[in-house]
Amino acid sequence: MTQHTVVLIAGDGIGPEVTQAVQRILEAAKAPVVWEEHPAGLAALERDLDVLPESTIEAIRHYGIALKGPCTTPVGKGFSSVNVQLRKQLDLYAAVRPVRTLPGVETRFEDVDLVIIRENTEGLYSGVENEVTPGVVMSMKVASDRGCRRIAHWAFRYATQRRREKITVFHKANIMKLTDGLFIRMAAEEHQREYPNIGYQEAIIDAGCMRLVQDPSQFDVLLLENLYGDVVSDLCAGLVGGLGVVPGANIGETQAVFEAVHGSAPDIAGKGVANPLALLMSAVMMLNYLADNRNDDACRSCAVKIRDAYDQALTDGCKTGDLRGELGTNEFADAVIERLS
Numbered sequence: 001m002t003q004h005t006v007v008l009i010a011g012d013g014i015g016p017e018v019t020q021a022v023q024r025i026l027e028a029a030k031a032p033v034v035w036e037e038h039p040a041g042l043a044a045l046e047r048d049l050d051v052l053p054e055s056t057i058e059a060i061r062h063y064g065i066a067l068k069g070p071c072t073t074p075v076g077k078g079f080s081s082v083n084v085q086l087r088k089q090l091d092l093y094a095a096v097r098p099v100r101t102l103p104g105v106e107t108r109f110e111d112v113d114l115v116i117i118r119e120n121t122e123g124l125y126s127g128v129e130n131e132v133t134p135g136v137v138m139s140m141k142v143a144s145d146r147g148c149r150r151i152a153h154w155a156f157r158y159a160t161q162r163r164r165e166k167i168t169v170f171h172k173a174n175i176m177k178l179t180d181g182l183f184i185r186m187a188a189e190e191h192q193r194e195y196p197n198i199g200y201q202e203a204i205i206d207a208g209c210m211r212l213v214q215d216p217s218q219f220d221v222l223l224l225e226n227l228y229g230d231v232v233s234d235l236c237a238g239l240v241g242g243l244g245v246v247p248g249a250n251i252g253e254t255q256a257v258f259e260a261v262h263g264s265a266p267d268i269a270g271k272g273v274a275n276p277l278a279l280l281m282s283a284v285m286m287l288n289y290l291a292d293n294r295n296d297d298a299c300r301s302c303a304v305k306i307r308d309a310y311d312q313a314l315t316d317g318c319k320t321g322d323l324r325g326e327l328g329t330n331e332f333a334d335a336v337i338e339r340l341s
């Protein structure tokens with residue numbers, strides 16, 4: 001059986017707890033992966049390394065795949081976000097975040113099944129900020145033909161491959177006529193040029209958010225620029241049980257980094273109560289990616305086995321505190337392992 005080397009970044013805060021739990025589950029499921037651990041974030045700074053060491057980037061370039069715990073991003077000062085740097089340096093331009101209702105997790109809606117596709121490299125995350133004059137600061141929102149077109153193309157191809165029916169672009173082109181205007185123009189062009197069979201809609205983001213919380217079943221795949229994608233991901237997490245249950249993938253042409261939508265949650269770090277499910281679901285996405293891109297059926301069957309096991313654990317009422325359950329991180333991992341068939 002082929003063994004895939006995966007770069008593992010444990011991350012900060014709850015990162016090490018949830019990555020260890022996920023590693024344990026993948027090992028029990030006999031996933032055909034071997035881990036090569038590399039530092040990033042506070043863990044790297046503590047070892048007198050750069051916050052995102054070149055050796056970590058090089059390892060991901062070399063192996064093409066990583067599973068990453070959350071890295072702390074300080075607000076207002078200090079180093080720039082590891083997550084943003086990683087996505088930019090590796091040009092991981094497509095963030096994919098499936099949001100679905102889970103068995104045994106009661107929420108306001110019963111059948112949420114959305115996929116968020118977020119442009120990961122442009123928008124207000126360009127990091128270009130300056131002081132125009134004392135008391136006036138500015139942040140630059142960047143959109144390029146190439147960046148907008150490639151994410152639109154990626155989204156339509158994804159929707160086609162996954163038999164999704166409709167893409168809705170959230171935007172604010174009524175105000176940001178050039179940047180968001182370009183984003184929707186490229187999406188509409190890609191739709192007409194190559195994917196007329198997929199439904200296509202545009203929604204102004206404020207009204208779109210209201211419609212999302214009223215009735216998420218109106219939507220299928222959401223396509224958003226960087227900042228809107230960040231915000232709407234957390235909103236959608238709230239529709240299905242919170243940040244502990246939404247996985248993510250950051251995908252480029254030749255590399256992919258899988259990580260949960262949540263951050264390092266310092267308020268609960270070290271207490272053994274964090275939900276490892278979002279990272280576990282990200283690991284399942286990683287196995288499916290390996291199956292698709294390296295033609296490896298063993299990865300696909302392992303992904304199915306793990307998904308069935310955590311669905312069963314949830315159905316049986318095994319839940320962490322964020323889902324109003326009583327299990328800790330490791331107990332939940334044990335419950336999943338017990339259900340691996």
Ligand code: ATP
Pocket residue numbers: 014070071072073243244261262263264265266267268273274275276278322
């Ligand atoms: P970032 O700025 O890095 O995106 P954030 O501000 O979105 O981070 P998070 O760290 O993602 O904040 O988490 C917000 C809150 O949600 C945490 O304080 C924590 O209480 C809860 N939370 C997040 N992830 C989990 C998890 N895996 N299990 C349980 N609770 C979580």
